[in-house]
Amino acid sequence: MNGTIRVGNLFGIPFYIHPSWFLVLGLVTWSYSGGLLAQFPQLPGGLGLLLGLMTALLLFASVVAHELGHSFVAIRQGIDVKSITLFIFGGLASLEKESKTPAEAFWVAIAGPLVSLILCGIFTAIGVTTPVSGPIAAILGVLATVNLALALFNLIPGLPLDGGNILKALVWKITGNPYKGVSFASRVGQIFGWVAIASGIIPLIFFGSLANVWNLLIGFFLLQNAGNAAQFARVQAKLDGLTAADVVTTNSPIISANVSLREFADEQIIQGWRRFLVTDDDGQLIGAVVADDLRTIPTTQWSETEVKQIMRPVAASTTVKSDQPLLEVIQLLEQQKLSALAVIRENGVLVGILEKTAIIQLLQNEPLANPA
Ligand SMILES: [Zn+2]
Structure with a gap:
């Protein structure tokens, strides 16, 4: 990704942040501190802002944990993880190569959403079993919800999402052909991309509403990446077996x-x-x-x-x-x-x-x- 800033290593994996991430960090901090202050009017403004920032950072830590989930399973399969990058749409673990078998590809893909689900469970458990209340309980609730959303969104079965990789692994398993898996899963990804674009554009055109403009951006992102995956699979299929x-x-x-x-x-x-x-x-x-x-x-x-x-x-x-x-x-x-x-x-x-x-x-x- 262009313009990313290297901020160090995570378990030996180069860790990058794209400048667009800071924009999201600012927006998330602002919106959560605003939400907390509205919910708990007795909270001092500075503390509200600090808690908002802490929530935003914990949300991003959750995204990183999700990417580390993919990465650790890949590393166990002997696949190098080139980098983990945080950017405007979340996180991305860049793997050096594909898994060798559909089963291995399945485990790499599902590991991220599993980590998110586990984190959702942990934040919920802390909220339920400890006597926390007030803003901290609210933050725990937000973290649990966002991790659940992260798992469910990523499980949408179209490339480039994790669900798309799971679908790819299934089609690969059934047909014995990895490229058919990518081709199918990227086509489904393109459909989801168009659906997201439509859900952003229809309110915009008919009601002048910007409420779903984020969907529009996500849609374009999905469409472009699904298209790239399909094209790469076509190249691979064509060159497969040639020396x-x-x-x-x-x-x-x-x-x-x-x-x-x-x-x-x-x-x-x-x-x-x-x-x-x-x-x-x-x-x-x-x-x-x-x-x-x-x-x-x-x-x-x-x-x-x-x-x-x-x-x-x-x-x-x-x-x-x-x-x-x-x-x-x-x-x-x-x-x-x-x-x-x-x-x-x-x-x-x-x-x-x-x-x-x-x-x-x-x-x-x-x-x-x-x-x-
Ligand atoms: Zn993932």
């Missing part, structure tokens, strides 16, 4: 280390590539040569100079194994901001070059592998 070797460019720019610069210059003109991968007699990748480097050698010496004399080393980070899954290759291209990678077999023999554009073409042209 780096499947998108290697035919007639890749490969040149033997022993050829002369004269031959290289001719080859370069015929093929039109700017950069060639250089192989030894066994076909192993040993470097790369760029057409511009020809200029460093006088033309008169091109016949007796070999490519290996002007070649540059190739960083291991710009090569991939031919059997590497294409999804991992895309991540690598994104992380390293590369447009091409050299593909090599297990034994070090060069297969060819893999270009980012080839993957983009594949995604645009090929029919869906798993139409859902």
Whole structure:
């Protein structure tokens, strides 16, 4: 998320807050202290404000606890939690990867709402079993209610909500296909998104009422995220089972280390590539040569100079194994901001070059592998 501020670690997980969160903190503090002061007029204004702030912070702590619920279950499955972020619509635990089985995905998804339900139970129990009264009892009631609402809202069965992830796991379990699960659950999420938008827009248009404007915002948020999830699933479905070797460019720019610069210059003109991968007699990748480097050698010496004399080393980070899954290759291209990678077999023999554009073409042209 853009513009988030890192505020430290929670159990080793980087913890971020989006600036929009402070706006919500202010609004929640203001509305709860206002509510408390109206309910308990004898309360000094400063104390009311302080209690309002404390309530708001406890509400956000509840949201964090919910996200930690997801995170701990994910960590137990060997999944890294990249971050927990608080933002205008609540919290978000960003997981490094998906669970391996539908059952595991189910447990990650349900863990958050379970934590919220448990917190609701704890706040209710404290309110009922201890002799608290007045503002503290009211705050406990609010905390219990909000945690219950947090659990129930998140259980709405559409992506990106937890209920959507539970639905995804169920469809995955039934069909044996994780992408069908995402596709179905994100479609349901889009329906809920439209319902939320309609519930915000209808009062606005017909009665000029802003009462449900929040629904409108939530609706757009759901719609956008459900759409992203569906698109990501389509990409994954299409690339599933493919490896780096499947998108290697035919007639890749490969040149033997022993050829002369004269031959290289001719080859370069015929093929039109700017950069060639250089192989030894066994076909192993040993470097790369760029057409511009020809200029460093006088033309008169091109016949007796070999490519290996002007070649540059190739960083291991710009090569991939031919059997590497294409999804991992895309991540690598994104992380390293590369447009091409050299593909090599297990034994070090060069297969060819893999270009980012080839993957983009594949995604645009090929029919869906798993139409859902
Ligand atoms: Zn959740």
